[in-house]
Amino acid sequence: MPVGTAGTVKAVPQDVLEELGAQIILGNTYHLYLRPGHELVRKLGGLHRFMSWNRALLTDSGGFQVFSLSELRRVTEEGVSFRSHLDGTSHLFTPERSMEIQIALGADIVMAFDECTEHPAERERARQSMEMTLRWAKRSKEYFEAHKHEVPWAESGHRDIGASGHPALFGIVQGGMYGDLRRESAERTVELDFPGYAIGGLSVGESREKTMEMIAIVLELLPKDKPRYVMGVGYPEEIVQYAAMGVDMMDCVLPTRAARHGLLFTSEGRMNIKNARYAQDQQPPDPKCGCRVCSRYTRAYLRHLFVSAEPLAAVLNTVHNLAFYLDTMRAVRHAIKLGDLSGMPSRSVSLA
């Protein structure tokens, strides 16, 4: 899922996202709540209509951004109070409030309000945080079930997806870097019965091996007939690896954020386009890529745009990186149908 933080995948028009084959994008509840505000979005028909995006939308719970972006946050049983990074105003996110906001935004997939355990965390701290996330998951579900029909699109007719007339709420597994806590979190989250499950609190500074270990432990316990979503990952080779392990969904700011810093993902590896070696390079960014950027522009031109701080640099770099990521996932889906992921680039894993 490309990340569309504030109701826009940064620098990319919606028709280009469609052409790239993005089936679902992610919106950040924290950002949209602060600006333009969820009540405004609800009034204007929900986020799909507000941003003119008729395909699927997932919103996160707001919890992670509160931890990473806001100031002076205080966590209590009730929820998290914090100050906006934009203007310093005080706010409170609770499980109920997060549901209310996400329902107002009208996402197709709503995420339970969780606490993303910091890393590193002592075992006891990780346990307490996991217990809190479980209690918050229960509260999230109760509020969600009572209000899920209030999405802005409920009355105006059904959307293509969500034919049920309401969004789906996913639970989130936490537990820090402790296998037994991850197991317990997974089992007790599944007991709460969600239509999909996410694995949160990963890619927060731990080793790649640890990430994989945690994912493997949790995947064993999540129902195979429900979507399984690892939040906030990863590099192209990672997403292939996780998909091979059985992960169905991922989101990451990497392709879009790296693009704005001049980092391109290609079939030949990562390319820092501002490097002087590309000044006269007339090849496309990725000779094996058929995207609209690689079909038309050279590395020399992209380098010029980037070193000149031209706004088109962010546009073109982002379009290519998203094409690369979405092509990677298309190849993964194809390989899954064929029953073998071993032919995937930079990978030699086969389906479990």
Next chain:
Amino acid sequence: MPVGTAGTVKAVPQDVLEELGAQIILGNTYHLYLRPGHELVRKLGGLHRFMSWNRALLTDSGGFQVFSLSELRRVTEEGVSFRSHLDGTSHLFTPERSMEIQIALGADIVMAFDECTEHPAERERARQSMEMTLRWAKRSKEYFEAHKHEVPWAESGHRDIGASGHPALFGIVQGGMYGDLRRESAERTVELDFPGYAIGGLSVGESREKTMEMIAIVLELLPKDKPRYVMGVGYPEEIVQYAAMGVDMMDCVLPTRAARHGLLFTSEGRMNIKNARYAQDQQPPDPKCGCRVCSRYTRAYLRHLFVSAEPLAAVLNTVHNLAFYLDTMRAVRHAIKLGDLSGMPSRSVSLA
């Protein structure tokens, strides 16, 4: 002509420019000379190929930017020495150097090296400046004629336009705000015999009436069977007015630069999209515009993008403003064919 200063119309991909119907865009010699450098562009096949733009390109002489952007400039009979606004390095632009650079860039239309007289200017100063521009025009032409076949595309086959196998050099009329100097400049520039003529040194702070007066005086003396180009104008109503007076070509940063500051041009006038009144406005930016922005997005969404400093704001605002300008010129051309410009928006002028 949309302005594509550094080999990019800021924030707009080339395929969108094509779709908008841009037939020709302008590149700034000063910027391209400093970065990425005209020798690099020549080596990579010229500006058309460098930026992947197969339609027409016009480059200015570099003179105006030297005056408006560089530091510590010194004008002598030989040319203008200046320091780069990017890194403070010393450079010298002469008529011959300007031709050499523009030929290396490979523009279809090359502009003579002129001195844009400052405003206000005393009569004697304006006369001296005009005389200098005439001497520089002669030197420009001499160098150009001797080297015009050196454009990067001369060997690789002809371009769609410029079937002659070489670019065209336009002369520039100066003379400050003095009618008789403008007349003399026009007559003596025409004597030098160029395939097209520009009127420079306008829209530099004088009144709209003065601009029109100068244009009217000069147009009388320029051959009607050669393109007549007013540089650096203007607002939508201005370009209609000048076209009605007989001007064939104009360029202006206004649609693109204003877009990046949130100013939209519409059939209902100018719209500052950051205004709070648009926060819940579900209309397209311009209900009478059929561009890809007005067909898909609302004022509320564009306002949100702009106040959130999202990169997509510059993209969408610029695409709409260019659509508005290019639609305006399309309507002008249509009206000219019908022989009457009186039906043009905000205008009640008929063809002279």
